[in-house]
Amino acid sequence: MTKNLLAMVAATTWLLTGCGASDKAATAAPATTVTGGSLKGDFGPPQGEPVKAVLTSPPEVPPATGRHAPAKVIVELEVIEVDKPIADGVTYTFWTFGGTVPGSFIRVRQGDTVEFHLKNHPDSKMPHNIDLHGVTGPGGGAASSFTAPGHQSQFTFKALNQGLYVYHCATAPVGMHVANGMYGLILVEPPEGLPPVDKEFYVMQGDFYTVGKYREKGHQAFDMQKAIDENATYVLFNGAESALTGPQALKATTGQHIRMFVGNGGPNLVSSFHLIGEIFDKVQYEGGTHFQENVQTTLIPAGGAATVEFHTEVPGNYVLVDHSIFRAFNKGAVAILEVSGEARADIYSGKQGDEVYLSDKLSNLAPVVTAAKASASGTLTKEQQVKAGEVLFKGTCSACHQDTGAGIPNVFPPLASSDYLLADRKRAIGIVLNGLSGAVTVNGASYNSVMPPMSQLNDDEVANILTYALNSWGNSGGAVTADEVKQVRGSTKRAEGAAH
Amino acid sequence: MIRACTLLALALLPFSAPGARAGGLDVPIAGGKFESVLPPSPEVKVAVIPAFRMDTALVSNADFAAFVRKHAEWRRDSVAGLFADKGYLRHWASPTDPGKEVAAQPVTQVSWFAASAYCEARGARLPRWYEWELAAAASATAPDARDDPEWRQQILEWYSRSARGALPAAGASPANYFGVRDLHGVVWEWVEDAGSMLVSGDSREQGDPNRNRFCGSGAIDVEQKENYAMLMRIAMLSSMKASYSSNSMGFRCANDAGAQR
Secondary structure: OHHHHHHHHHHHHHHHHOOOOOHHHHHHOHHHOOOOHHHHOOOOOOOOOOEEOOOEOOOOOOOOOOOOOOOEEEEEEEEEEEEEEEEOOEEEEEEEEOOOOOOOEEEEEOOOEEEEEEEEOOOOOOOEOOEEOOOOOHHHHOHHHOEOOOEEEEEEEEOOOOEEEEEEOOOOOHHHHHHOOOEEEEEEEOOOOOOOOOEEEEEEEEEEOEOOOOOOOEEEOEOHHHHHOOOOOEEEEOOOOOOOOHHHOEEEEOOOEEEEEEEEEEOOOOEEEEEEOOOEEEEEHHHOOOOEEEEOEEEEOOOEEEEEEEEOOOOEEEEEEEOOOHHHHHOOOEEEEEEEOOOOOOOOOOOOOOOOOOHHHHHHHHHHHHHHHHHHHOOOOHHHHHHHHHHHHHHHOHHHHOOOOOOEOOOEOOOOOOHHHHHOHHHHHHHHHHOEEEEEEEOOEEEEEEEOOOOOOOHHHHHHHHHHHHOOOOOOOOOOOHHHHHHHHHHOOOOOOOOO | OHHHHHHHHHHHHHHOOOOOOOOOOOEEEOOEEEOOOOOOOOOOOOEEEOOEEEOOOOOEHHHHHHHHHHOHHHOOOOOOOOOOOOOOOOOOOOOOOOOHHHOOOEOOOOOHHHHHHHHHHOOOEOOOHHHHHHHHOOOOOOOOOOOOHHHHHHHHHHHHOOOOOOOOOOOOOOOOOOOOOOOOOOOEEOOOOHHHOOOOOOOOOOOOHHHHHOOOOOOOOOOOOOOHHHHHHHHHHHHOOOOOOOOOEEOOOEEEOOOOO
16 A cells, blocks of 8 residues: 555656656655645555554654554653743743643654543643644544543544644633643654654744743743733743753754754744754745755744754854744743864854954944043043943943843853852953853853953953943942953963954 | 540541531522623523522531541442542542541542532532632622732632642631632632533634534633633533542532522
């Protein structure tokens, strides 16, 4: 049966691409390939012994099914309501499929018969159900899987359409169940499987609505009105602000072919999904069959998904964001892909030079000029230093350390009330001059990023920036002099020609 | 041993003896016209609720233990499987004794059948959904606070917490406008007509022709869609068969205003 079908698909391809078309030509013209959808997705009754589906927690993806015939696949998914951190010092009661947000990743093959068991943990407060977008049938399984706490339901469907599909809870009030994290992805592989890659990841965006403000500490309850107003408190990848940063960052090496299964659970916001510093070689938008090449940012609707693929060339940290960009920097929609390997200066050099370019911004730099003159004449005050330092900080440091000096958790350490900064003034001067890489502990949290040497700054400017930092955001004061900077500059080494 | 049992029985006495229970059916509520989240029918949006009486507090484990000791057919080791699932009273120390820790807490892990039998033994019945909803619409100061977003958010916060952790004692929460306690923030509650107010397992099936399969008051079209707390109550009750029990489902009793107490 399968064989016949494959032969038929091959024949169709041949007809569509014309005489003598090679396989390569066929893949180069995807728009002409038609899989036939659900009508061509029934490969007959399941064969062999039933298979228990391997379910994985994000960001892991189950291995390829490796099957060449339709099977009966048993999926056992447990609904658990759990209290977990949503941000540093903030907890939330998530309703989950399998204990995680997003829920367990399910992987089957087109034509498989899926026997689905939904178990609702006895400690659950709510009844739950599941609507899988990969199901052909009313409600996608929702009514058939409606399950009281401490009970389990069973229903069976045949996966007729290949693709990457969202599943979610559809119990009243649906919006609240989804807002609490009840979504995940099911991949229905094409009959021939997906081409092998070096790494596969599972990432899913969701928006969250809490009574307290963004990062307000303590246990936060769901805010219904904010959800109705679509005014998200958090926009997150994989259900927590630190889910994919710091030690939990996604990891790869150079020269790898990466595939990411990216979903968007919503409930409300569509995602402008973007990977800073990479271009998606291939995006199967909506998780479907056809793909677009060379994509910068791809739209992932709420309740939709995309399969993105790219090849890693240059080592470094790549940042996944929702390019609706305030969500990234003010609501948490940031994840990190760490790529290790040999530098490739032929592809990307790093910074090769930096010179002052003032243009018409000169007036903004007035405090810097004032401080420079005062320093030369020996009349420089701390206030002048702070004012000049503020301007320089905003132009040089705030991109990472933020205007508030608070940094970004797990990525860029804070300067505000920073024990690390305040403990050793000479060390601080040295870091600005020479950069810093490797693990440091700041206010009890560990950071492992790279700060480049700020070799474009002169001694006056370094002194002013540090004086500003020491006198801002509740820090304890004190002033750094250009002489101190000069001393450190003379007694430490820095990479030749290094610049920000 | 006998002595110990007697002592235990004495300890439970203040809560025991259904009917003689302090606070039983002691809140009279006038009833009247009421706009429910589940209107009587698509054409009739306002329900008319006759006057009724309701327990101030939820039925406690100790209350229920007294009943079970009198009516052995409702012990967890003798109850018919048709009337109670495997979870029935499974959190109790023994078939007749809940244990000290939970004695004063609201009874949970009870089926609708068992809850109904308890109320019947007291010459009462479970509240009907409209009665419960009307009583639960009140805040501390207003008989119908459902349009107050602050109050709505406040009662919604219970639903934002998981069901683990000890319950407060029955009757421990402040009385509302009518004098009824424990309506929000403690447990779900069985209602007499739970079986006929079924909504679809897929809550998005509005206006589905299948609506006729739900008889009586079972209108699918839920009103007041912003009233999330009530929507969740209805979803929970719909998911429970009459033999099911849950560690967050309890009950109280009610009766018609004219019925003998």
